[in-house]
Amino acid sequence: MELNHIKQVYLIGIGGIGMSGLARYFRHLGCTVYGYDKTRTPLTHELEQEGIVVTFKDEEARIPVQFSRPDAASLVIYTPAIPKNAAILNAFVRRGFEVYKRSQVLGIISEGSYTIAVAGTHGKTTTSCMIAHVLKSAGIDCSAFLGGIATNYNSNVLYGTSNVMVVEADEYDRSFLTLHPDIAIVTSMDADHLDIYGSHEQLQGSFRLFASQLKPAGRLIVRQGLALEHANFYAAGEQEAEVMGYNICIEDGDFYFDFKNAEISIRNIRLGIPGLHNVENAVSAIQAALYLDVDAGLIKDALGSFAGVKRRFEYVVKTEAHIFIDDYAHHPAELQACITSIKKLFPERKLTVIFQPHLFTRTRDFAPEFAAALDMADELLLMDIYPARELPINGISADTILSRMQLQNKQVLSREEIINRIALHPPELLLTAGAGDIDQMVEPLKKVLLNV
Missing domain, CATH: 3.40.50.720 (NAD(P)-binding Rossmann-like Domain)
Incomplete structure (x- = not known):
């Protein structure tokens, strides 16, 4: 072609x-x-x-x-x-x-480009958007194919005049194996897509193949603790790594942290989006930008102006009476990270979570993990499973999660019942989460909360 x-x-x-x-x-x-x-x-x-x-x-x-x-x-x-x-x-x-x-075409488009590919079962969309924004802000006019709508650009594709391309590398159906990047980042390798891979070990093997496809002299940036070799490992918080984000604190709702690797330190970085997990994403984005010789001061400024990704810890309503956050989280690890950050930001508020499970197979494979993550909420309104490409599986439903939970204040409701309940009992802190069509509820819920 x-x-x-x-x-x-x-x-x-x-x-x-x-x-x-x-x-x-x-x-x-x-x-x-x-x-x-x-x-x-x-x-x-x-x-x-x-x-x-x-x-x-x-x-x-x-x-x-x-x-x-x-x-x-x-x-x-x-x-x-x-x-x-x-x-x-x-x-x-x-x-x-x-x-x-799609992945074959993306592989062809990226041929001949200096390609930065970001892979991971979660974290890849925000990280790839961060990298693209840092490069654009620093004067490297990159192109980018993103897995979400970057708020700064209101688009999921960016066009640039330079030879640099940022690509979100999708592990589903082993799609990322069409890519041969100059810089590869792996943010996570949690068990997922077991309908495709069959086992966690098979999925990890696919990530190892992806990492092996680096171009000669390519750079591999990997989150600390993942079973990959010959990489620069990064971490945020208390964990030690070659590349680190540390001294993390929250001031007036903003996250601040320091960065260091073997060559450089960057102090008092303000992150334009909230979340402990996003500090971790930012650490890998900084390291990628440094490999392209981007000035540390320009990186710091760009992270402060980064406005995030639609449906990734997105503030829909933020008033004194109500806070409403929408997030794409559809894997237990993502849910846990999101809820943990919310509770750290707003420890005094009661958290109501509306969650829509995505796929019958994912619900079946991770029901205990979903239950544990959702038990962190104060109230759960659970929707039916969004099937996407799948047919129903006998015995698997939203109740598969609900029945494993310790939380008492929980129930399965329809879309209309949830909107009516929120109108009658508007929560002070609300999270909607899921990868199906739950995003169609955001505007109705926003209207309810802004008019009570």
């Missing part, structure tokens, strides 16, 4: 955060872009407003006539999250098109 020959692109699953980034990239290059997704969302609406044609019916007849037969000017991309029996996907295959995974 020659990218400079491509004139028209069709993306199957265009509404996904990674796929929509590719759609915007090819639109930016001047291509005509089409796509299918099963659900209308604010993101698909934005794509349509940008001139991208999106259909929401999985029917062969919806494929534009321009894609009647394969040619060098046409590119078809799909996400592995699309069911294998999808009508549009199979129509393209039947017509003789070579259909590319």
Whole structure:
């Protein structure tokens, strides 16, 4: 595939955060872009407003006539999250098109670039957005493919004039193995996607393969404690490591910390977003920027102006009466980190959590861990499982988590019941968490809290 020959692109699953980034990239290059997704969302609406044609019916007849037969000017991309029996996907295959995974296309785009790839079962989106923001702020006009909407840029794709590219490396379906980075960061390797990998050991093996694909003289930055070799290890807090964030404190709701490695110290860094886990993410971002010879003062300024990522510890409401935080956390480790930071920031407030489990397999595999993390709340309003690509599993439901919890103040409610309950009993501290369609509740809940 020659990218400079491509004139028209069709993306199957265009509404996904990674796929929509590719759609915007090819639109930016001047291509005509089409796509299918099963659900209308604010993101698909934005794509349509940008001139991208999106259909929401999985029917062969919806494929534009321009894609009647394969040619060098046409590119078809799909996400592995699309069911294998999808009508549009199979129509393209039947017509003789070579259909590319998003990760394959990303690998081709990044060829020839100085690539910084950030991998991890959690933490990779915020870290990759941090790195891109630090580089942009320091005058390195990088491009970036991100797994979330960077608040500073209101986009999940950034266009740059330099040869530097920041890529969020997705471990799902082993997608990150298409990348050969100059700098690789691994933030975490917790058990996840066991429907794909089968075991935690297999997932860890995939991360080792990713780390081995560094270019010659490449740099590997790894969180302390992960089973990888030949890396610069980083940590935040009390743990000792080659690269460290320490002297962490909170002043007026802001996190401050010091940074050091073997060559340099940076004092009194203010982080523009909250969370102990984000201090850790920032430490790896600093080390990556230092490898590109970014000035320490510019790094410090950029981290202070970093506004975060949509749905990553995002303040939706912050008044004297109510604080409402929305977060993408959908793995037990993410939930625990998020709730821990909230309780550290607001120790006197009662925390109500609204959580939507994501995937039947993840709920089945980690029900005890989810229960332990959610037991940290003062009140839990649990939604039904968001199935995404999966069919139901007999005996697995939201009650699979609920039945394992020690917390007394907990129940499973529908979307409408939750909104009505919040209206009747508005909490002083509210967290919504999950990776499904719980984000569609954010605006209704915001309106409720701002009008009580």
